[in-house]
Amino acid sequence: MLKDLDPVLNQQIRLAIVSLLIKVNKADFNYLKEKTKTTQGNLSHQLKKLKEVEYINITKTFERNYPKTYCSLTSKGKKAFEEYVIQMKKYLNPS
């Protein structure tokens, strides 16, 4: 039986963000912007949503006087992604 997919992750940009963070552990805003090919405004919006549900941490800092925003997955976010993978695979490989 096909189960409901996590609505937070069932959105392309948010899924891409979490997928990237699974791979690199920590990423800054510009890296995510380049990889997801979305606008600054939309990326900010989706990151805020991921933070609200505690899937990611956001750390703001300064490097050489420039502001830097780093994102990383929480254990809750990692678990949500793993569960999403399991459920989505059932949609992709009907048996």
Place this chain on the structure above:
Amino acid sequence: MLKDLDPVLNQQIRLAIVSLLIKVNKADFNYLKEKTKTTQGNLSHQLKKLKEVEYINITKTFERNYPKTYCSLTSKGKKAFEEYVIQMKKYLNPS
């Protein structure tokens, strides 16, 4: 690089419909309704959308005086699903 996912299939009920049709070739409305656990209205709406983009065929017929609606995938729909699987797997298995 993560590519855009087909927006038609990147919706849970439509993906479930196409995933079921990949498996069974032909399915009637009630079977899809039971499997997707959605309402009659929503299922009709999503089937109409899949038909509009020519991913499925819809055949209306009568069996023992009862109307029956059968759905099946077109070759375009099958290709779209296969492409979606390829792209989604890149999101699920970041490398």
